[in-house]
Amino acid sequence: LVWDLVFYVAVGAVVGGRLGYVIFYNATYYFSQPIEIFSVWTGGMSFHGGLIGVICAIVLFARRFEKSFFEVADFLAPLCAPGLLAGRIGNFINQELWGRVTEVPWGVVFPMAGPLPRHPSQLYEAGLEGVILFFVVWIYSASSKSSGRVSGVFLLGYSLMRFIVEFFREPDAHLGLIVGNAISMGQILSIPVALFGFWLLIRPVRP
Incomplete structure (x- = not known):
C-alpha cells in the first residue's frame, strides 16, 4: 500500500x-x-x-x-519537508533559483548569474521549509488527532516561509515582479495556499 x-x-x-x-x-x-x-x-x-x-x-x-482524504494527506504532510530540503540543496548545487544581489558577508557568487554576490536563497528555503517546517509539522502531528489540521499546518507554514524568502530570491527573468513591482508569482501563488491551510486549522471538525 x-x-x-x-x-x-x-x-x-x-x-x-x-x-x-x-x-x-x-x-x-x-x-x-x-x-x-x-x-x-x-x-x-x-x-x-x-x-x-x-x-x-x-x-x-x-x-x-x-x-479518508485527510488521513492520507496528514500522513504525507511531515514527509514533504525532507523532500523540499533535498530539492533546495539540489538547486544550490546546480546553481539555479539563486537570490538577489546582496552585500551581506555570506553572499554567494553564482557564476551563471554574474560576478556579484547574491543571497543563497535556496539555503534559506532549505532551512525554513526543509528543517524548521519538518519539526513544526512533526511535533504537531504527534499531538493533533483532528482530521486535516496537520495538512493545514504544513500548507500555512510553507506558504508563509515561501512568501518571506521570495523577498530575497531573484524573480524569474521573463516575469519579474508583478504586483506593484513588488510581489513575485511565487508569493501570489502562496496566498491562496496559506488561506486554505488557515481554513483547515480553524474549520469545525467532527469528533
Whole structure:
C-alpha cells in the first residue's frame, strides 16, 4: 500500500509540477511551443503545481483504497519537508533559483548569474521549509488527532516561509515582479495556499 501511495504521489508531483510551471510561469512560450512542455530535462517545475498534482493523486488513491482524504494527506504532510530540503540543496548545487544581489558577508557568487554576490536563497528555503517546517509539522502531528489540521499546518507554514524568502530570491527573468513591482508569482501563488491551510486549522471538525 505504501509503494502504491509513493507511485501516485510521484506521478502527481511530476505532472502537476511541470504543468504548473507551464501555466503559471511561462504560458505564452509553451503554448506557442507545445512540444517543449515534455522537455522536463531542460528544467521548469513549480511547487504549487506539484501541490495541486499531489492533491489530485491523494483523491484518486483515497478512492481506490477506501481511505479518508485527510488521513492520507496528514500522513504525507511531515514527509514533504525532507523532500523540499533535498530539492533546495539540489538547486544550490546546480546553481539555479539563486537570490538577489546582496552585500551581506555570506553572499554567494553564482557564476551563471554574474560576478556579484547574491543571497543563497535556496539555503534559506532549505532551512525554513526543509528543517524548521519538518519539526513544526512533526511535533504537531504527534499531538493533533483532528482530521486535516496537520495538512493545514504544513500548507500555512510553507506558504508563509515561501512568501518571506521570495523577498530575497531573484524573480524569474521573463516575469519579474508583478504586483506593484513588488510581489513575485511565487508569493501570489502562496496566498491562496496559506488561506486554505488557515481554513483547515480553524474549520469545525467532527469528533
